[in-house]
Amino acid sequence: MMRRLLAIALLLAAASPLGAQQKGGLDIPYTQFTLPNGLHVILHEDHTVPLVTVNVWYHVGSAREKPGRTGFAHLFEHLMFMGSGHAKYGDFDQLLEAAGGTNNASTAEDQTNYYIDVPSNALELALFLESDRMAYLLDAMSPKTVDAQRDVVKNERRQSYENAPYGMASIEIAQMLYPQGHPYRWPTIGYMEDLSAASYQDVVDFFKTYYQPGNASLVVAGDIDPAKAKASVETWFADVKPGTAPIGPIDYPHANLTEVRKKTIQDRVQLPRLYLAWITPAHFEPGDAELDVLSLLLAGGKNSRLYKRLVYELQVAQDVAAFQASKRLNSEYQIVVTARPDVSIDKIRAVVDEEIAKIQQAPPAAREFTRAINQIESSFYDRMERIGGFGGVGDQMNGYYFAAGNPGYFTEDLSRYRALAPSDIQAVAQRFLPANKRVELVVESVK
């Protein structure tokens, strides 16, 4: 373990003859404070370009949905753009675009994140709009508003799932991985009939329960003066009322697979696809970082084991992916392979199983392992470059605050990977990717 760590440190410490000015790169300075209403605020100053991001995470996602109301957290996300007490419907986007801003939001199982990116002279406008919908959303809400976005979301489902090749696979896999009632069993996009059933009263209840400031965190990052930004945030969010009851963690028994669950579904695709899935350790739990490294060993680049055999050498697959989808209650590990024409899925599965068995039997070679760690280290630098948008520094700071309680967790996160040894990867493959406890989904051509 120690040997590997030193080897990486040496690469980093190589003297740069190129006029480099920066040494560390992962130290993100910030200040944070909590308002009396419970809203946690994080400020980060960066004047690279005259832009500011206002990024909010509400710590609620589809895992909190009730039976018969799947897809509601995401539908609610859409409603957050439909006007609030002092910004009538349409103002949000009209005002921001006229100021040169962009915005978006996304919903996952555990959280819902929103961002507004604006030129730094429009920070007050962004804070006004963001605080107004946190405080006064319901003042502008009506059953008609809910109906309008219900139609949009149904079309999002048609476009991204029903009409997309292999689009229904992710919905099937969740149903195979988790038992009835498990918070990760239903899709974030929701079932069509549940989208139809969502009511105005559901919106009121959901907002009051989960969109309280104590269940959210706000990052303001970019071209700011932190003292002024702090005063502005304190002003704009002062009239957001605190929630009545704090939100505790989801208390649900850990899901475990005890057998192989197989299913074949049909789609209008000519190339069949194999999905293997396991339930794995939650984000930041032991095993989580190891499984990220395993993903690179299996499917990161031409020399990775599955890519090299299936796509490069045997040429029986069109593509291969392996990834750990890290989440709060537990994560999911997936291996996905698309077959070339006239190649049987059984043949592909046999090769995948051979490769999993190999990594379970022996640790990766030193260079192979270091290659993966170096790729991860490099990706951390990439993630430092953009401040706004999904995956920008502001969004990541909220993510780290949510998952680790520390918005500047970049260095600590990277150190998880630097501390690993090749044998750790072998160990997680043995422990978390058993051949006899997993989900196997095949998507085949419509007969």
Added chain:
Amino acid sequence: MSARTLGLSSRIAAACGIAAIAVTVAVAQQAPDRSKPPALGPLPALNLPPIEKRKIPDGPEVWVVGLHKVPTVHLQWVNTFGGGGNGEPMLASLTAAMLDEGAGQRSALEIADTLDYLGAELTTNSSWDAASVDLHVPVARLPEALPVMVDAIMRPTFPEAELDRLRKERLASLIEVEDDPEQLIRFAFSRLLYGTKHLYGTSMLGTAPALHGVTTADLRNYHARHYRPLSLSVLVVAGDVAADAVMPLLTKAFGTGLPGGNPARLASPPPAQLDARHVYLIDKPEAAQSQIRMGWIGVPRSTPDFFAIRVLNTILGGAFTSRLNNNLREVHGYAYGASSSFDMRRDNPGPFFAGAGVQTDKTAEALKEFFIELARIHEPVPPEEIEKAKNYLALQLPRNFETTRDVAGSLAQLHVYNLPPDYYATYADRVRAVTAADVKRAADQYIQPGKFAVVIVGDRKAIEPGIKSLNLGTVTVIDAAAVLK
């Protein structure tokens, strides 16, 4: 997942004329004044990073931009010979794809291993207008990664086995296109607009017969003709470097330029514009949505109406609050999003198109709304709508200069499209200069829906009667495989 907006890409431009108001720092915890939206402060200046221009003897021009936030660097090498300028789009594309499949002394696997070990990323690409090679790498590892990039540009080996592999991969990709309505409609639209005779009518991916016929000799020949001399190319270096320090490294890596090269562009004839509206229908039984794309032949990148067209398209379908998205998504709920775009290319006019994925049972209703908006764009546009579009374009300029990738890519555009050095510095002013009359003139000249090709990929049984009842023009049913041939 489940993001709210589609990626409506928009570039740049102008300053906003709203009066400067000092930021009010109110006493903490006091209720804010929500009676009206807060005024905007004075526009912040975007200080475009200075470019140091150098030259490698017999090699590319080098433009160095220091960005010192993160210890990383992005190099983009670019020439002006893409698939659109030489009559051989598939060869251009395959040649670029093969650059990292064997170069210098390294095999494809050795190239990948070397770069992955360094945490570097090498990308090779050909668009219609340019070939490019990008290297993104932690700055401390640039000396080791750079020779691999230079080998890919100068000394690709085009191994037979690797071409055979990529050939099979592309043949399978064509099958995937046929299965994916969102991809299929792009291929179909280009073919129906440009036909088989004009090179824009066929994807740079190639067709099955062309892929079967291509040889490594073809690629070697293409490379020899279009990647030399290097003096016609530019290398943009953006990141945690200084020009004086990095130039010796670059000069050594490129070494002595290779002789030869005959990069004269073959002028392909301009495509014939459409003269009547036709509807084309590709059947996807039981599809939940119909993919719609309509339009005609647009403008080349060199159009003198570039800025007027950008403002026009922002209003019509280039932003979230644009008319098409507002109508199809917000007002009617027929679609997750709707947009329009002028795809501008250097050598010939690229397409203009508007489109959306709409729910199957509202296909005819959605088509009707598209044509309502395409007619309404010819009426005078309210001044505040033009102002909003101009601000939106102008004020997004800083987004193109935030990351090392952004900066390298933005500057490379200057070379590919022969733009003046002050292009970005004057961009905002030029957007601001667009008038209502310019927008009206551009709409009248470049958007004539009576001559559009209207392509729909959807469930024929469910949608054909409704489409026919609109009397848009002749309805022709075509086969998916036919547009991929």
